[in-house]
Amino acid sequence: MTNRLRVITVAVVLAVAIAVAAAYAMGGHRPAAHRAATGTPSATARPGTPAGKGGVCQSGLPGQAKDTLALIAKGGPYPYRSDGIVFDNREGRLPRQAGGYYHEYTVVTPGSGDRGARRIVTGGPGEEYWTQDHYASFQRIDTGC
The missing domain is CATH 3.10.450.30 (Microbial ribonucleases)
Known part of the structure; x- marks a missing residue:
């Protein structure tokens, strides 16, 4: 995996984690x-x-x-x-x-x-x-x- 692809993958994973945490904090439950x-x-x-x-x-x-x-x-x-x-x-x-x-x-x-x-x-x-x-x-x- 190239360094650029690795950086993009990490950025996407972090963005998803932040979005999930924000939805949970705002009451986005089941x-x-x-x-x-x-x-x-x-x-x-x-x-x-x-x-x-x-x-x-x-x-x-x-x-x-x-x-x-x-x-x-x-x-x-x-x-x-x-x-x-x-x-x-x-x-x-x-x-x-x-x-x-x-x-x-x-x-x-x-x-x-x-x-x-x-x-x-x-x-x-x-x-x-x-x-x-x-x-x-x-x-x-x-x-x-």
Whole structure:
């Protein structure tokens, strides 16, 4: 390979890496079409079980989310090594808190070859949030419905 070709190849690889990192930082996560193709259900309040503004009834979550909530309640063991790590809330989509306040947990996505996009993020006691789109949006989990 000539030096010029090598320089061009490196430049292209760097440009692609920068574009991917920028898309991720701007919230360019898995599109809705991918979630539909992998069977990720929608987490919306069921008729007759309102969860309040922007919330979701715990009973309306997929079974895997309920499994994750049960693991959180008993302190594990968790299926992924990164479960329980600090969630930094860099995008500011959750209420602002001191660093280390929030922690994230994987919600298994059937058919996904990796951790998937679904998470539960916890804060203080009884404060739990659901995201099915890898932190692009959150709903507070209402355990009373």
